[in-house]
Amino acid sequence: xxxxxxxxxxxxxxxxxxxxxxxxxxxxxxxxxxxxxxxxxxxxxxxxxxxxxxxxxxxxxxxxxxxxxxxxxxxxxxxxxxxxxxxxxxxxxxxxxxxxxxxxxxxxxxxxxxxxxxxxxxxxxxxxxxxxxxxxxxxxxxxxxxxxxxxxxxxxxxxxxxxxxxxxxxxxxxxxxxxxxxxxxxxxxxxxxxxxxxxxxxxxxxxxxxxxxxxxxxxxxxxxxxxxxxxxxxxxxxxxxxxxxxxxxxxxxxxxxxxxxxxxxxxxxxxxxxxxxxxxxxxxxxxxxxxxxxxxxxxxxxxxxxxxxxxxxxxxxxxxxxxxxxxxxxxxxxxxxxxxxxxxxxxxxxxxxxxxxxxxxxxx
Numbered sequence: 298x299x300x301x302x303x304x305x306x307x308x309x310x311x312x313x314x315x316x317x318x319x320x321x322x323x324x325x326x327x328x329x330x331x332x333x334x335x336x337x338x339x340x341x342x343x344x345x346x347x348x349x350x351x352x353x354x355x356x357x358x359x360x361x362x363x364x365x366x367x368x369x370x371x372x373x374x375x376x377x378x379x380x381x382x383x384x385x386x387x388x389x390x391x392x393x394x395x396x397x398x399x400x401x402x403x404x405x406x407x408x409x410x411x412x413x414x415x416x417x418x419x420x421x422x423x424x425x426x427x428x429x430x431x432x433x434x435x436x437x438x439x440x441x442x443x444x445x446x447x448x449x450x451x452x453x454x455x456x457x458x459x460x461x462x463x464x465x466x467x468x469x470x471x472x473x474x475x476x477x478x479x480x481x482x483x484x485x486x487x488x489x490x491x492x493x494x495x496x497x498x499x500x501x502x503x504x505x506x507x508x509x510x511x512x513x514x515x516x517x518x519x520x521x522x523x524x525x526x527x528x529x530x531x532x533x534x535x536x537x538x539x540x541x542x543x544x545x546x547x548x549x550x551x552x553x554x555x556x557x558x559x560x561x562x563x564x565x566x567x568x569x570x571x572x573x574x575x576x577x578x579x580x581x582x583x584x585x586x587x588x589x590x591x592x593x594x595x596x597x598x599x600x601x602x603x604x605x606x607x608x609x610x611x612x613x614x615x616x617x618x619x620x621x622x623x624x625x626x627x628x629x630x631x632x633x634x635x636x637x638x639x640x641x642x643x644x645x646x647x648x649x650x651x652x653x654x655x656x657x658x659x660x661x
């Protein structure tokens with residue numbers, strides 16, 4: 298009899314696709330096969346009013362995308378600047394001259410202050426002691442003054458030394474031999490540590506009030522003139538730096554404005570597909586940074602080449618006056634400040650230009 302259509306015995310089943318042998322339950326006789334894994338449920342999708350699905354983007358993906366776009370925009374803007382070498386060099390040269398002028402004047406004032414601070418007679422006070430002050434008391438007073446923090450040095454000149462110097466330099470040596478005694482007092486030559494005029498005047502008044510001092514002298518006329526001239530020059534350099542900084546902002550702003558006009562159609566397309574103002578602004582800001590950075594580096598090169606060119610004549614002039622003075626240039630900190638200032642000014646100029654002209658470009 299044919300076996301087709303014959304029902305299988307209870308508790309048996311044919312081999313599955315995997316070839317596993319069925320197992321008989323010891324209690325009910327029900328066969329158990331391999332259990333397939335349960336399917337994973339897909340993450341729920343949010344449905345908006347138009348039926349489109351929305352996926353939640355993780356914050357780390359946002360940050361990585363933001364950083365990647367900054368890197369791409371920085372490279373792209375640098376490539377656009379390099380691709381127009383003549384126009385970029387002209388812009389860098391203008392920015393370099395504007396940055397180098399106040400920096401050069403600052404170096405000149407710094408070197409002038411170093412020269413004036415090395416003059417021996419810059420701020421010496423002569424304290425003429427009373428005739429009845431003994432030599433021991435004068436030396437003790439000189440030692441007490443050396444212990445003060447506002448006094449750099451004290452030199453004691455006795456009455457005999459003062460008379461000998463007067464005979465040597467005055468030309469009245471033979472006439473002074475007919476004097477019965479020494480009319481010259483002992484002198485303390487005091488050199489103050491303070492460099493400001495009002496501090497020197499305060500120290501002079503304090504030393505004048507000492508009991509042993511008969512008279513204190515300090516020629517402050519030319520010192521005051523020099524101090525006020527240096528202060529005026531410093532303020533003039535600060536004002537010039539502000540004006541040239543504004544000039545840098547205008548130059549960078551005008552350059553960025555031209556770049557915005559040249560890319561107007563591209564900006565309109567980006568805004569049509571949903572690009573924000575921050576997205577559109579980013580490449581132009583990097584362009585301003587590259588212009589400012591290049592101008593700062595070129596200004597640093599101009600200053601150092603000028604110092605090298607002037608070092609020989611300055612050294613020859615200093616040797617005539619038996620001095621070892623040499624020009625002092627920009628240090629590491631001031632060099633970094635110069636380059637950083639140019640970069641910040643370039644970024645600010647681009648920000649002002651983009652903020653003013655980008656709002657006028659809107660898709661119709």
